[in-house]
Amino acid sequence: MRLFKRPPRLGVLFVCMGNICRSPTAEGVFRRYAERAGLASRLKIESAGTHAYHLSSPPDARAVAAGARRDFDLRRIRARQVSAEDFETFHYILAMDRHNLKGLRQLCPEGFRGHLGLFLDYAPQVEHREVPDPYYGGPQGFELVLDLVEAAAQGLLVDVRGRIDTLLQPDAARK
Numbered sequence: 001m002r003l004f005k006r007p008p009r010l011g012v013l014f015v016c017m018g019n020i021c022r023s024p025t026a027e028g029v030f031r032r033y034a035e036r037a038g039l040a041s042r043l044k045i046e047s048a049g050t051h052a053y054h055l056s057s058p059p060d061a062r063a064v065a066a067g068a069r070r071d072f073d074l075r076r077i078r079a080r081q082v083s084a085e086d087f088e089t090f091h092y093i094l095a096m097d098r099h100n101l102k103g104l105r106q107l108c109p110e111g112f113r114g115h116l117g118l119f120l121d122y123a124p125q126v127e128h129r130e131v132p133d134p135y136y137g138g139p140q141g142f143e144l145v146l147d148l149v150e151a152a153a154q155g156l157l158v159d160v161r162g163r164i165d166t167l168l169q170p171d172a173a174r175k
Contacts, residue, residue: 009044010164011090012156014119015100019049019079022096022131024059025145026119028067028074030153037157042164047077048086050103054079060135066142070150087112091167092156094119097130120148122155 014026027047034040058064059074067074084107086093091114095101101118108116120129131148134141 008168009042010092010160010167011044011114012046012092012094012160013082013086013090014047014094014096015050015082015104016047016096016131017049017051017100017133018053018135019047019081020054020057020060021063021133021135021142022145022149023047023049024074024077024079025063025067025072025142026094026096026131026149026153027077028072029146029149030156032072033153033157034160037161039157039161039164042168043160044089046080046090048080048082050082050100052081055081062134062139062142063145066139066146070146072146082107084109087114090114092160094122094156097133119152119156122153122159123148123151124155126151 012030014023016022024047027045031040031045034043034045057079059077064074087109093104093114093116095104095118104116118129120126120131126148128148131145134145
C-alpha cells in the first residue's frame with residue numbers, strides 16, 4: 001500500500017459526523033485563511049463525515065448563514081463520507097471531536113504517515129478540546145463553532161506554512 005499518492009498539493013481534511021455543520025465550517029474558514037496567506041493553490045482543502053447521513057447535501061443553512069456573517073462562503077461544499085483513499089491523499093486529517101477521531105483511527109491504515117488528530121489541538125489557547133456539535137441547538141452554537149474554528153485555523157495555518165515544503169517532497173511520506 002502506498003502511503004500517499006504524492007499530491008501536488010498538501011492535503012487537509014476536516015471531519016465531523018455528518019459533514020453539514022462543523023467540518024464544512026472548518027473547510028470554509030481554513031480555505032479563506034489559506035487564500036489570504038497566498039497558500040490556497042498549494043493546498044487541497046476538503047471536509048467529510050464519518051457517517052453517510054447527508055451525502056451530497058449542502059451544509060446546514062444555519063452554518064451557511066453564520067459563516068456568511070463573517071465572510072466565509074460554505075455554499076459550494078457538499079457532504080461526503082470519509083474513505084480509505086483519504087488516508088493516501090491527505091497529510092492532515094483533523095476530527096472535530098474524540099468520537100469521530102476514534103472512528104477515524106479504526107479506518108486508518110497501519111502505515112499512515114500523515115497527522116491524524118483533533119482540530120482544536122491547533123488552538124491550545126481555547127478552553128474547549130472538541131468542537132461541539134451545534135445541530136440540535138440554536139444560532140449561538142454555530143457562532144461558538146466559528147469562534148473555535150477560527151482560532152484553530154490560525155494555528156493550523158502557522159503549522160502548515162512551516163511544513164508545506166518539507167511535506168510535499170516526493171519522499172516525505174517515508175520519513
